[in-house]
Amino acid sequence: xxxxxxxxIKKKKVASLSxxxxxxxxxxxxxxxxxxxxxxxxxxxxxGNLTIAVTILALLSPIATLGINExxxxxxxxxxxxxxxxxxxxxxxAISAIVLGVLILPICYMLMNRELFYLILLAYxxxxxxxxxxxxxxxxxxxxxxxxxxxxxxxxxxxxFATLSVWMIVPSVIGFATITVIKNCTKSLLLFCTFTEIxxxxxxxxxxxxxTSIAKSLLKRSLPLxxxxxxxxxYMKSDLILIGILSSTESIGFYSVSxxxxxxxxxxxxxxxxxxxxxVGSFLTLGDDKKGVKLFYxxxxxxxxxxxxxxxxxxxxxxxxxxxxxxxxxxxxxYLLVPASFAVAMGCSTSVWLNLKGYVNLIALRSLVGAIxxxxxxxxxxxxxxxxxxxxxxxxxxLISVYLVGIIDTRTRENTKMALYPFSACN
Numbered sequence: 001x002x003x004x005x006x007x008x009i010k011k012k013k014v015a016s017l018s019x020x021x022x023x024x025x026x027x028x029x030x031x032x033x034x035x036x037x038x039x040x041x042x043x044x045x046x047x048g049n050l051t052i053a054v055t056i057l058a059l060l061s062p063i064a065t066l067g068i069n070e071x072x073x074x075x076x077x078x079x080x081x082x083x084x085x086x087x088x089x090x091x092x093x094a095i096s097a098i099v100l101g102v103l104i105l106p107i108c109y110m111l112m113n114r115e116l117f118y119l120i121l122l123a124y125x126x127x128x129x130x131x132x133x134x135x136x137x138x139x140x141x142x143x144x145x146x147x148x149x150x151x152x153x154x155x156x157x158x159x160x161f162a163t164l165s166v167w168m169i170v171p172s173v174i175g176f177a178t179i180t181v182i183k184n185c186t187k188s189l190l191l192f193c194t195f196t197e198i199x200x201x202x203x204x205x206x207x208x209x210x211x212t213s214i215a216k217s218l219l220k221r222s223l224p225l226x227x228x229x230x231x232x233x234x235y236m237k238s239d240l241i242l243i244g245i246l247s248s249t250e251s252i253g254f255y256s257v258s259x260x261x262x263x264x265x266x267x268x269x270x271x272x273x274x275x276x277x278x279x280v281g282s283f284l285t286l287g288d289d290k291k292g293v294k295l296f297y298x299x300x301x302x303x304x305x306x307x308x309x310x311x312x313x314x315x316x317x318x319x320x321x322x323x324x325x326x327x328x329x330x331x332x333x334x335y336l337l338v339p340a341s342f343a344v345a346m347g348c349s350t351s352v353w354l355n356l357k358g359y360v361n362l363i364a365l366r367s368l369v370g371a372i373x374x375x376x377x378x379x380x381x382x383x384x385x386x387x388x389x390x391x392x393x394x395x396x397x398x399l400i401s402v403y404l405v406g407i408i409d410t411r412t413r414e415n416t417k418m419a420l421y422p423f424s425a426c427n
Contacts, residue, residue, distance in 0.1 A: 023148075045253060046253075059230075065097075067222035067228070097127065227364040294422045308342050378393045
């Protein structure tokens with residue numbers, strides 16, 4: 001039986017991985033600069049209002065995406081017509097997002113003040129424009145991550161110049177809210193044009209490629225992943241909502257900066273896991289499960305530790321340098337979010353194994369456990385420790401969601417122990 005070694009994986013993946021990391025580093029730098037401009041211009045309170053609008057849509061986005069992106073990554077590794085699979089995914093996502101908008105936007109218009117409604121409307125348009133992300137997954141599956149990184153670079157350029165234009169012409173919270181729409185639309189247009197080049201020649205064929213049987217299979221597999229994604233968003237974003245309820249809008253502004261800085265590194269495990277997804281699938285197919293996955297976990301473990309070190313040594317200085325002394329209250333929560341960085345790195349890698357093994361219900365369960373834990377801890381800690389309590393709640397809930405469920409379930413116990421410390425000798 002053929003063996004897949006780490007060296008072979010590196011030869012196939014290093015170009016794709018390095019180009020994506022380079023593009024994401026550029027995106028990170030642009031995000032830091034533009035984030036600083038926005039925060040310094042509108043201040044903590046208006047930043048809090050903008051964060052509320054974005055958070056509300058983030059909580060609804062898993063319903064709009066139906067968990068399709070997560071299941072599509074796995075299904076693309078199977079023997080299915082990829083063009084039909086991708087186009088069916090696109091149309092399902094489009095229908096779901098439009099229906100959500102029809103249901104939610106009128107309610108927001110009736111219940112919210114005009115500025116907050118406009119912010120939510122812009123956040124919805126930004127979310128709607130992400131439906132073409134399914135094309136990105138197809139490019140990853142075809143080992144064309146370098147092409148995705150080029151698209152991301154153009155997206156960064158659009159974001160940077162849009163921010164400068166708004167800053168010079170209409171420096172308002174509404175103006176800055178349009179930047180995400182411009183950024184996402186740029187990426188979607190480029191992805192659509194790229195997908196046209198690599199397989200579909202006319203827009204009408206998107207509808208011709210829709211397949212009812214594939215749609216049923218997608219939805220059946222996606223439902224648990226949608227619940228998982230919803231749970232993840234809840235315990236990533238519920239802090240912001242609860243801070244608004246239990247504290248103040250200004251505190252939301254401070255904590256949003258802490259979270260933005262801490263989450264700025266989360267793209268690393270996401271890219272790493274997405275790029276190596278097909279390779280891990282090959283490990284399982286060739287029966288080299290334990291050895292191959294352990295090698296994968298070792299890299300993820302080291303990545304998680306590296307993220308913790310960067311979070312402690314670099315990110316607090318970013319707050320002072322970019323956002324200014326006005327946001328000094330955002331620094332301590334960054335230190336308290338350090339364990340979450342490691343949990344995210346291992347969570348991404350273990351999710352790959354769970355997805356390929358078909359344990360999608362466990363992905364949903366551990367996300368749900370994490371969300372419930374986070375909300376309980378938020379209610380206990382935020383009234384006493386404000387945003388610092390929210391940061392502690394997040395770190396604890398992340399670690400519990402990644403490891404506790406896996407240890408308790410007998411099907412995943414051995415794999416979870418491997419993820420805890422993957423440096424023992426491979427048998």
